[in-house]
Amino acid sequence: MGDLKPWHIILIVVVFVVLFGAKKLPDSAKSVARSLRIFKDELKSPEDKKPGDDQAAKNSQ
Numbered sequence: 001m002g003d004l005k006p007w008h009i010i011l012i013v014v015v016f017v018v019l020f021g022a023k024k025l026p027d028s029a030k031s032v033a034r035s036l037r038i039f040k041d042e043l044k045s046p047e048d049k050k051p052g053d054d055q056a057a058k059n060s061q
Contacts, residue, residue: 020028 016025
């Protein structure tokens with residue numbers, strides 16, 4: 001396995017655009033970001049959470 005060169009990244013991006021279309025990519029990125037945010041919130045220990053965090057998360061969705 002070699003290094004990941006800039007033209008490899010460009011090729012991957014082109015393949016994603018062809019497969020998913022330019023309109024679906026921003027929506028997919030938003031859903032991935034939202035999932036990661038929820039995952040990070042769930043990893044926090046109960047001591048780290050503030051009492052109002054759960055309500056703020058529910059209201060933002």
